[in-house]
Amino acid sequence: xxEVVNISDVTKVYSMGDMCVEALRGVSLTVASGEFIxxxxxxxSGKSTCMNIMGCLDVPTKGEYLLDGVNIGQLNxxxxxDLRNRKLGFVFQVFNLxxxxxxxxxxxxxxxxxxxxxxxxxxxALKALERVGLSDRADHxxxxxxxxxxQRVAIARALVNSPTIILADEPTGNLDSKTSNExxxxxxxxxxxxxxxxxxxxxxxxxxxxxxxxxFRDGLIVSDEANSSRAAANTCVNTASVVADxxxxxxx
Amino acid sequence: xxxxxQSLKIASCALRVNKLRSFLTMLGIIIxxxxxxxxxxxxxxxxxxxxxxISSMGSNLILVIPGxxxxxxxxxxxxxxxxLTSDDGRAIKSECASVEASAPNIRVGGQxxxxxxxxxTQITGITPDFLIVRDWAIVSGRPFTQSDVDGATKNGIIxxxxxxxxxxxxxxxxxxxxxxxxxxxxxGVLKKKxxxxxxxxxxxxxxxxxPTAQRKxxxxxxxxxxxxxxxxxRNKNVLSRAEDEITTLLRQRHHIxxxxxxxxxxxxxxxxxxxxxxxxxxxxxxxGAVASISLIVGGIGIMNIMLVSVTERTREIGIRMAVxxxxxxxxxxxxxxxxxxxxxxxxxxxxxxxAGATVVSKxxxxxxxxxxxxxxxxxxxxxxxxxxxxxxxxxxASSLNPIDALRYE
Numbered sequence: 001x002x003e004v005v006n007i008s009d010v011t012k013v014y015s016m017g018d019m020c021v022e023a024l025r026g027v028s029l030t031v032a033s034g035e036f037i038x039x040x041x042x043x044x045s046g047k048s049t050c051m052n053i054m055g056c057l058d059v060p061t062k063g064e065y066l067l068d069g070v071n072i073g074q075l076n077x078x079x080x081x082d083l084r085n086r087k088l089g090f091v092f093q094v095f096n097l098x099x100x101x102x103x104x105x106x107x108x109x110x111x112x113x114x115x116x117x118x119x120x121x122x123x124x125a126l127k128a129l130e131r132v133g134l135s136d137r138a139d140h141x142x143x144x145x146x147x148x149x150x151q152r153v154a155i156a157r158a159l160v161n162s163p164t165i166i167l168a169d170e171p172t173g174n175l176d177s178k179t180s181n182e183x184x185x186x187x188x189x190x191x192x193x194x195x196x197x198x199x200x201x202x203x204x205x206x207x208x209x210x211x212x213x214x215x216f217r218d219g220l221i222v223s224d225e226a227n228s229s230r231a232a233a234n235t236c237v238n239t240a241s242v243v244a245d246x247x248x249x250x251x252x
Numbered sequence: 253x254x255x256x257x258q259s260l261k262i263a264s265c266a267l268r269v270n271k272l273r274s275f276l277t278m279l280g281i282i283i284x285x286x287x288x289x290x291x292x293x294x295x296x297x298x299x300x301x302x303x304x305x306i307s308s309m310g311s312n313l314i315l316v317i318p319g320x321x322x323x324x325x326x327x328x329x330x331x332x333x334x335x336l337t338s339d340d341g342r343a344i345k346s347e348c349a350s351v352e353a354s355a356p357n358i359r360v361g362g363q364x365x366x367x368x369x370x371x372x373t374q375i376t377g378i379t380p381d382f383l384i385v386r387d388w389a390i391v392s393g394r395p396f397t398q399s400d401v402d403g404a405t406k407n408g409i410i411x412x413x414x415x416x417x418x419x420x421x422x423x424x425x426x427x428x429x430x431x432x433x434x435x436x437x438x439x440g441v442l443k444k445k446x447x448x449x450x451x452x453x454x455x456x457x458x459x460x461x462x463p464t465a466q467r468k469x470x471x472x473x474x475x476x477x478x479x480x481x482x483x484x485x486r487n488k489n490v491l492s493r494a495e496d497e498i499t500t501l502l503r504q505r506h507h508i509x510x511x512x513x514x515x516x517x518x519x520x521x522x523x524x525x526x527x528x529x530x531x532x533x534x535x536x537x538x539x540g541a542v543a544s545i546s547l548i549v550g551g552i553g554i555m556n557i558m559l560v561s562v563t564e565r566t567r568e569i570g571i572r573m574a575v576x577x578x579x580x581x582x583x584x585x586x587x588x589x590x591x592x593x594x595x596x597x598x599x600x601x602x603x604x605x606x607a608g609a610t611v612v613s614k615x616x617x618x619x620x621x622x623x624x625x626x627x628x629x630x631x632x633x634x635x636x637x638x639x640x641x642x643x644x645x646x647x648x649a650s651s652l653n654p655i656d657a658l659r660y661e
């Protein structure tokens with residue numbers, strides 16, 4: 001199985017004044033192509049930090065991260081930006097669409113930075129909007145769209161560059177349960193089409209859509225198991241060590 | 253190119269969102285550029301006036317006037333004693349190598365009468381050289397010749413003001429006028445010359461041959477005396493040499509011993525005017541400097557607003573970075589915005605400046621010269637102000653950490 005994410009023994013330390021916060025304390029995770037992973041955990045458990053590192057928005061303090069075979073520890077800012085542009089799609093809790101910018105132009109954003117010509121950009125953006133079922137809303141501004149529609153525009157934006165992985169950080173956090181289910185159905189559909197999805201969520205019923213669940217606690221992965229209600233063939237189970245030490249705040 | 257076009261589109265969108273703010277930000281640049289353009293135009297107009305006055309006086313002139321003399325220990329003012337004579341004038345021309353022409357002349361106020369009209373004016377006794385040194389043309393009739401001087405003829409040449417006041421629509425040529433009760437025939441009319449640098453009307457003048465003036469009109473106790481000698485030198489490089497030559501010659505002719513002071517004064521007229529033109533240049537430089545300060549203040553305004561804009565749009569920057577914008581994309585975007593602001597301000601400022609200069613020249617009757625150079629400099633300068641003051645905010649935007657930018661509330 002082709003591994004798109006291979007994190008081995010990654011630690012991340014933030015220094016805040018004379019205090020050091022160990023957000024990740026030796027995390028190893030591999031994700032195979034085509035997986036749909038739900039990352040769960042309480043606030044401060046390190047799941048967002050792990051997402052940032054997987055999203056190439058941050059680099060690990062220690063350890064290695066191979067994204068689609070590329071070791072990101074050796075890349076500079078420019079190369080990281082390029083990698084985000086070509087291989088990753090982001091979906092955020094608060095949608096993060098550009099205000100006063102039409103849905104189509106929002107979807108075109110990654111293509112602009114991929115230096116794709118205007119006409120091709122338009123075609124690709126409309127195709128992505130079609131995939132999320134919003135081709136009739138292409139010229140609407142974000143504030144003319146409902147929350148669910150905005151999130152679908154954001155998903156279209158994440159899709160438009162044909163990324164290897166879509167990273168979704170609590171994509172249903174700001175949506176009601178009906179819209180949440182619609183969005184998750186869309187994710188499931190996209191996953192069936194072969195896109196790897198890594199999603200952070202608090203809600204067990206949202207996590208139920210995923211084929212594998214990874215639980216973070218205090219900067220470590222405490223459980224990593226296939227979703228029993230949705231047994232998928234490509235799920236692999238890792239055992240993770242559970243460390244009793246609760247303090248993530250330590251003097252350096 | 254495509255990138256630049258993209259940034260331009262994004263920037264114009266961003267500026268349109270906050271129309272009032274964009275305009276107010278531009279206002280600083282508009283005022284700065286407009287004042288630079290208007291001030292430079294006004295300064296150039298002043299320089300133009302002065303250079304016209306210089307050419308109206310004639311160029312490369314030296315003025316010799318009777319000097320101060322002591323009479324029993326009392327210092328008399330210059331010109332109090334008539335020490336210069338017509339012969340001095342002739343000698344300067346014939347003996348000083350650097351001198352091209354020498355025009356001794358004498359001037360007295362008096363009344364001129366034609367038919368039932370009369371006018372009080374300046375009557376000047378001149379030689380043919382006078383119109384040459386003053387660079388003054390005759391529009392109709394003829395100038396004086398040497399025979400007018402030798403024969404002390406009763407011929408007169410009049411200026412445009414006299415023509416207007418005394419003759420109205422009548423052609424003055426050949427008419428007989430009475431100058432200080434002596435009849436004269438008008439043989440020539442001078443070209444209009446306008447105001448002198450001192451503000452007197454140069455066209456309000458009657459000219460008669462010098463000997464005629466000395467002997468038949470003015471009735472001075474010193475019949476050979478002249479009021480002044482205007483000397484034209486061959487070129488401006490020999491001005492100071494000519495001054496020395498004239499001084500030496502006149503000291504000799506007036507038998508002044510080495511220890512005594514000159515009884516005449518030699519003044520370099522071009523020097524006076526060059527001082528005037530230098531001071532007007534300094535003035536326009538000063539005006540330009542003041543205007544440039546307002547431009548810098550405008551630039552700081554741009555920087556301030558750009559900083560606010562970067563803070564306001566931190567999340568937008570984060571989103572752009574997350575989807576793959578590189579530092580230079582963000583830098584270019586904000587820099588383009590700043591330059592677009594200043595360039596728009598600059599273009600509007602040029603319009604306002606040109607309009608302002610036109611209004612000033614209409615209302616104050618002051619010639620203004622809007623120079624293409626000043627406009628070009630203004631455009632380049634406003635663009636550079638944009639780059640200079642836009643760079644720091646743009647740099648700040650591009651160096652944001654994408655995670656922090658995304659989380660920014």
